[in-house]
Amino acid sequence: MSKTFYPLIKIQMDVFRKFILVFVCASLVSGCAAFSQLRKESYEDDNRLFTASVPVGWMRYNFGKEFLITRDGIVLNAIAVSRRKLDEKLDFTKKKFTTDMLPQDLAEVELDDLKSVAGINRFTLLSNEPATLDGRSGFRVEYGYYTQSGLKMRGIRYGFLEKEWIYRIRYEAPTQHYFQYSLKDFKKFMESFKTKQK
Amino acid sequence: MVYTRLFTKEKIVFVALSSLLLSGCATVKIPNVGESGYSQADDEKRLQKRSEEFVEEIAEGDLLYPDLGLETYLNRLAMRLLPEEVKKENLKITVKVIKDPTLNAFALPNGYIYIHTGMLAAIDNEAQLATLLGHEMTHILHRHAVKQFRSLTNKSAFFAVLQAPLAYAGGDLASLAAQVTFISSVYGFSRELEDEADDTGFAMIRTDGYDPAEAVKLFEHLEQFIKDEELKLPFFFSTHPNVVARKKNYQKLIAKSPPAAATEQRVTGDMAYQPLTKPVVLDNVMWCFQKGMFKTAERHIQNFLQRYPHEAAGYYLKGELFRQRQDFSKKEKKRDKTKDFPEALAAYEQAIALDQNWAPAYQGRALVYQKQGNIPEAKAAFKKYLEINPNVADKAYVENFLSTH
Numbered sequence: 001m002s003k004t005f006y007p008l009i010k011i012q013m014d015v016f017r018k019f020i021l022v023f024v025c026a027s028l029v030s031g032c033a034a035f036s037q038l039r040k041e042s043y044e045d046d047n048r049l050f051t052a053s054v055p056v057g058w059m060r061y062n063f064g065k066e067f068l069i070t071r072d073g074i075v076l077n078a079i080a081v082s083r084r085k086l087d088e089k090l091d092f093t094k095k096k097f098t099t100d101m102l103p104q105d106l107a108e109v110e111l112d113d114l115k116s117v118a119g120i121n122r123f124t125l126l127s128n129e130p131a132t133l134d135g136r137s138g139f140r141v142e143y144g145y146y147t148q149s150g151l152k153m154r155g156i157r158y159g160f161l162e163k164e165w166i167y168r169i170r171y172e173a174p175t176q177h178y179f180q181y182s183l184k185d186f187k188k189f190m191e192s193f194k195t196k197q198k
Numbered sequence: 199m200v201y202t203r204l205f206t207k208e209k210i211v212f213v214a215l216s217s218l219l220l221s222g223c224a225t226v227k228i229p230n231v232g233e234s235g236y237s238q239a240d241d242e243k244r245l246q247k248r249s250e251e252f253v254e255e256i257a258e259g260d261l262l263y264p265d266l267g268l269e270t271y272l273n274r275l276a277m278r279l280l281p282e283e284v285k286k287e288n289l290k291i292t293v294k295v296i297k298d299p300t301l302n303a304f305a306l307p308n309g310y311i312y313i314h315t316g317m318l319a320a321i322d323n324e325a326q327l328a329t330l331l332g333h334e335m336t337h338i339l340h341r342h343a344v345k346q347f348r349s350l351t352n353k354s355a356f357f358a359v360l361q362a363p364l365a366y367a368g369g370d371l372a373s374l375a376a377q378v379t380f381i382s383s384v385y386g387f388s389r390e391l392e393d394e395a396d397d398t399g400f401a402m403i404r405t406d407g408y409d410p411a412e413a414v415k416l417f418e419h420l421e422q423f424i425k426d427e428e429l430k431l432p433f434f435f436s437t438h439p440n441v442v443a444r445k446k447n448y449q450k451l452i453a454k455s456p457p458a459a460a461t462e463q464r465v466t467g468d469m470a471y472q473p474l475t476k477p478v479v480l481d482n483v484m485w486c487f488q489k490g491m492f493k494t495a496e497r498h499i500q501n502f503l504q505r506y507p508h509e510a511a512g513y514y515l516k517g518e519l520f521r522q523r524q525d526f527s528k529k530e531k532k533r534d535k536t537k538d539f540p541e542a543l544a545a546y547e548q549a550i551a552l553d554q555n556w557a558p559a560y561q562g563r564a565l566v567y568q569k570q571g572n573i574p575e576a577k578a579a580f581k582k583y584l585e586i587n588p589n590v591a592d593k594a595y596v597e598n599f600l601s602t603h
Contacts, residue, residue: 094490096524098532102568104595108522112488121260129594148259 035059038069044196048083050167053192055185077173077182079189083165092116097159097166103130106159107139110168114143114157121146126154133167134194136160144175154179156186162195169193226348231339232283242307242344249308256296256312263295263315263481268474275324276311276331279402284339291335295478299485299494301423305334307343318475319482319498320419324467325403325412329448332399340398342391349388386440396447400455409464410452417445426493472505483515492523510553517545517562539566557586564596573603 036059043054048067058079061068066082068074086097093113097106107128115123123145131140138160145153155172171186173179229235238246256262272293280291292310299316306312311334321327337343386392404410420441423429479502486495496519503512520542526533543566549559564579580596590596 093488095522096490098524100535100569102565102595104565104592112490116489125591127594128591130598146260150258 034063035061045081048081048167049196050081050083051192051194051196052081052189054189055182058185071182071185072178075174076178077171079171079186080169082168083162084168086161086164086166097161099161099164101161103137103139103160104128106161106166107141110139110157110159111141111143119148121148131158131160133158133160133169133190136162136195138167152176158190167195226345226352228341228345228348230341231289232281232287236287239344241347242341245343245347246308249306249310252306253308253310256294261296261298263297263478265295265477268295268478269293271470271474272313272327272331275328276335279328279332279335279406281339281402289338291338293331297481297485299482299489299491300427301420303330303334305337307338307341309338311335311338315478315482315485316423316494317419319479320423320494321416321471321475322466322468322501323412324471325408325465326416326419327471328403328406328408328467329399329413329416332402333395334399335402336395336398337387337391340391340394342387342395345391346387389443392440392444393447396444397451400448400451404455407465409466410455411464412466413448414445414452417441417448421445422497423494426497427491476502476506480511480515483519487518487522490524492519492525495519496523508552510549510556510559513545513549513552514556514559514562517542517549517559520545521562521566535569539570542566555586557583557590560586561590561592561596568599577603 038054038056038058038060041053041056042051044051045067050067054069055071058069058071061070061074065084066080068078068080070076070078086099088096090096090109090113093109093116095109095112097109101109111125111128114120124143126142126144128139128141131138138158140156140158142156143154145155147153152175153172154175155170157171158167158169160167169190171183173182272295273291276291276293277285290309294310294312295318296312296314298314299319300314301317301320303311303313303317311331313330317330318327321330387395400410400413403413424441479498483495483498483502486492486498495515499512499515499519502509503516506512520538523538524533543563546559546563546566549556550563553559560579560583564576564583567573567576567579577600580600583590584593584596
């Protein structure tokens with residue numbers, strides 16, 4: 001199963017489990033760390049084909065299929081971007097994104113995938129609206145849920161189609177303190193977000 | 199399954215391996231609940247304690263389907279099936295429903311039985327439900343968890359296989375065996391114990407006067423579900439060979455059971471079961487949509503419309519099925535929606551004809567028209583949708599469409 005675009009609760013388990021092993025091996029063998037600090041604002045991603053202003057000082061997780069950055073730790077705040085082929089299976093629902101989908105259809109699949117995650121309790125949809133990203137029609141959903149350990153989380157997700165690809169961007173953090181605290185960084189990231197051609 | 203977070207995939211695979219090791223081995227002999235000599239040793243008490251923890255985890259995890267009327271009915275039925283000699287043992291059977299569209303049910307050693315909404319939605323009547331409860335109750339009454347636990351800890355071959363990995367992981371056999379036993383409670387016991395649950399469960403439904411022919415249908419539902427959803431997970435109650443074995447077992451039991459007397463009433467219990475599970479079916483279809491289980495959703499909708507041909511909800515869900523479904527044959531690259539959309543529109547129309555204020559049917563209709571490029575009809579449907587319910591969740595999309603077209 002592909003491990004891209006997991007919500008924090010899932011990443012928490014996956015990353016921590018793999019982190020130790022990957023970190024030790026990678027550091028010893030190649031000198032490459034699992035996390036690296038973002039030192040400049042402009043960021044260009046050649047794998048996921050986007051550019052954006054990233055918050056300087058945040059840490060980037062160097063493994064996994066998605067671009068993932070955090071300030072205080074991935075459980076406490078994370079911005080993630082994924083770009084995947086439309087025919088690729090999603091992680092938690094058998095539904096797929098398709099080229100003929102309206103923005104609200106994309107939001108429906110995104111929310112279905114999110115709600116199908118084991119460990120997301122008392123899910124609440126706070127808003128679901130159309131969004132324009134880099135000139136493309138897409139969606140913006142805002143939601144809340146409780147983790148299995150009772151932590152109240154809040155998140156925002158965007159998504160849009162780019163030919164045979166779907167871009168999905170998310171920000172998630174605990175509702176208390178962290179969500180509001182890092183929201184300005186996410187807003188800046190979104191305002192500057194642009195896709196780039198190969 | 200929604201509670202899979204409580205078990206890792208590795209553990210589940212391990213259960214499969216341990217069951218293979220156990221197959222063909224003689225089961226530990228201990229008295230059943232209610233038989234003379236019945237008492238609980240420390241190992242069984244530990245399994246019960248773990249069960250209590252699991253019950254709490256499920257209760258705290260937003261997994262239970264909140265329908266007191268349905269729960270009362272299920273618990274009364276379980277009590278009715280419970281043999282008299284067990285009732286005096288102060289063992290309480292508690293039946294709960296889990297919000298999960300997959301077809302499964304399981305029993306914990308402490309007397310809790312959990313049934314998925316998916317299973318309740320697939321079951322047709324009380325006789326099939328009684329078959330399920332009889333099977334699960336036998337796991338509890340015949341103490342299958344502790345039997346499996348003791349079989350595991352007694353196996354020298356089992357220990358030999360696990361010694362190295364256990365030592366490496368810093369674990370011990372007793373705690374690992376307890377975990378395996380516990381997972382078995384959810385994912386299925388050894389073949390021998392499952393056969394025993396079939397036999398005793400079948401006797402329970404015969405005693406209560408249910409039509410034995412219904413017992414096999416329960417496993418036909420499971421078989422169909424596995425086929426529809428192309429299940430590949432280690433999912434014991436519903437793994438295909440297991441279900442086929444269960445089905446054959448019940449067919450043999452039916453063939454062996456004495457023919458019904460002319461005066462014997464064969465009870466299926468449709469009238470009691472179907473009204474109580476009506477909301478479960480509707481909710482479960484929505485969860486099937488969420489998970490992309492369209493074939494299972496289709497079966498539930500067909501059954502619902504057969505039972506309730508004048509319910510707008512059924513036609514609305516049929517419309518949603520044709521609007522959302524994405525499954526396609528191996529020859530196609532993706533589903534041809536041009537065939538689905540007219541079906542969806544027809545179903546939405548039927549829903550509206552039965553209930554003119556069924557707002558979601560207008561929403562579905564508008565979305566289909568929008569995709570077909572029929573803008574005037576899409577606008578009219580969206581306007582009606584907002585008129586009935588001005589505070590819909592997707593209001594921003596609707597207003598955006600209406601203002602730009």
